[in-house]
Amino acid sequence: MTTTTAEPDGRATGATDGAGDTRAPRRTRTLATIGVNHALHDGYTDLIYVLLPVWQVEFGLGYVALALVRSLYVGALAGLQMPATALARTLGARAVLVLGTLLGAGGYALAGASGGVTGLCVALALSGAGSSTQHPLASAVIARTYGTGARGPLGTYNFAGDLGKAALPALAGLLLTHLDWRLVLWLAAGLGVVVAFGVATLLPREPVPREEAPARPHAAMPGAGSTDRTGFGLLVAVGMLDNAARPAFLLYLPFLLQEKGAVLATVGVAFGLAAVGGALGKAIFGRLGERFGVTRCVILSEAGTAVAILLVVALPLAPTLAVLPLLGLMLNGTSSVLYGTVPELAPHGRVERAFAVFYTWTLGGSAVATPLLYGPLGDAVGPRWAAVAAAATAFAVVPIMLVLSPHLARKP
Template sequence: MPTTIAGSDEGTLGPTDGAGAIRGSRRTRVLATIGVNHALHDGYTDLIYVLLPVWQAEFGLGYVALALVRSLYVGALASLQMPATALAHVLGARTVLVLGTLLSAGGYALAGASGGLVGLCVALALSGAGSSTQHPLASAVIARTYGTRARGPLGTYNFAGDLGKAALPALAGLLLTHADWRFVLWLAAGLGAVVAAGVATLLPREPILREEARARPQVAEPGDPTVGRTGFGLLVAVGILDNAARPAFLVYLPFLLQEKGAALTTVGVAFGLAAVGGALGKAIFGRLGDRFGVTRCVILSEAGTAAAILLVIASPLTLALAVLPVLGVMLNGTSSVLYGTVPELAPHGRVEHAFAVFYTWTLGGSALATPLLYGPLGDAVGPRWAAVAAAATAFAVVPIMLVLSPHVATKP
């Protein structure tokens, strides 16, 4: 079967074409460009965690308010996934990705220029809106570019995102000891403008509607069980709990570490350690899912997440820091397995639509759960018990995954 080249204006290339080297080079360029963009946006998302103690001190915020501030970013990111996908049908994936990156960077620039809490909240919502363009479009481009071999590249794409989570929060933690937080956000905004220029230059043009119309009849047969809605719905439920557990713990991590005697620089390093482990987890679990199956890998990562969270809570500072990379591996390992399964369970083979729905629900659940559930819990019982609730949320994935298992039993 000929393979459609995502972002190509040249039609299709057969597996024996002399253009195979060009095809490989184009795939590598697509994956590298989208990976850097993912690193920026995920770094933007986790940068907020390092700034929460700073904003708490400056604006006198409680845990509910802090969770709400973060959720303004994530909520905008989640709620605009579907509109971003629809816009890409008109303008093309590359244009929407560039505009989204510029908007996200502009939001951080505005946050740095804001004089008060209201301006900060508006700016974070704008930045989250820009980041909404990234996940569904980039994932769908990779899925189309690599076809049936997309699980590994999707794991690489997720690995790149966690490199951004490792780099930006750690760098911000270091800079915050020498500079005002507003200046740090301006630097982050400048980096976003550079990445947007790179995406505009390096990512090939991709006419989404035309390519998806060609590919759709070939993705799944009408009788294929992967087109059923039950399996995909269960996958979304797993993703919601997985995405809720992560911020539910990370929102309280700075305060748990400060209780153990950590300085702000140490908090930034801690997020870097967790993110490095997370990047490794995404790379490892994306391939473990191919070898050992989705069910085993998800159960391992979620049970490991719950155990590692409890260990961090109970440990002194040095041991807690040592556990954070392992926690990162488990905390983010699930996502690579889930993302790689979305194309396989996409109803009616509509991969791009499935990614948009998946990200909308999973990120939206995270955005709502943090301020409505875990924020009040933190105010009521403190950071320790709120983090214990995050561990329980991760472990709640296990029974749902057992129900989902028959739908992915024949799939890696």
């Protein structure tokens, strides 16, 4: 007879049929399904960068306006992280993930139907709202599914996201040479509907408990009993700077490439190269964080990011394309290490809330900083110096990381 058991904290451990434990296949299916969903949503996020030069010509936008267009998507994504987490306690994580993916796809379909900047902005905000469901819920699903062994799977999850960043923008760049940008967005929306159906079909029901029970943390749960709010706050600060540097640079990458003679197809390929490196960075640095420690890995990745950005600014087109995979590796290497540390520093073991807070502040900071700081900077001094400012932002992580290091050493 098939039975399902649960741990005291509400985590389903999977079904057994008398022939053995089936938790491993269940975990694999969960990770694979969530990984594909992550690839779609991260692909949606970076698809915007490839379209910025198109929208600049189509609507006559400056850098401030382009930064604002992108930030509407990211702002909605960041601002609705915690409401999405709360909604999952009522509807269940799977239902919210499916609805969010459908909303993200619907936003892109509406963007393709828009005839002006206002409609485009509304559509991108809706798509960002749909994507807000993905990060906190999916990360918490993995953290609870794998328990104390979650750091590696979280790295795999983030690796999957960068596969989407590599594939979707590169494919869109190639399609834009033959198709109207509106049709490209409709094709992206159709892909989202397919992925939503897959999540509804394959993701196990209720992989995240509807209510958290911080007063009775399970011993195997990462973050159980942690009360180091200062350490978690410093981790959020590091994440905010890291997430500000990445879009601040990527906002100007298409225009830097065009200055070097790149066409739209080359721009799409360039983002694909950076994303391939980013995927490797998230996979590699997630494992390196386990072996060599969080502090060393974050300092290496942020310093490497700053140097690689400066190389992209200074080099001609061909060497720049060669540097982009290395830049992507460094640019995204930090995030896997940070995501894997969130459950360990989650105050009072509230993993879902910790992920929601982390993503809200880090992505929200990016959404605010890009139009208010880096957009005006680009209009004032041009893409090259704005990219240099992004490099300085990445390097600013290093001293904060040194302050955070003792808190990591003391974690329970």
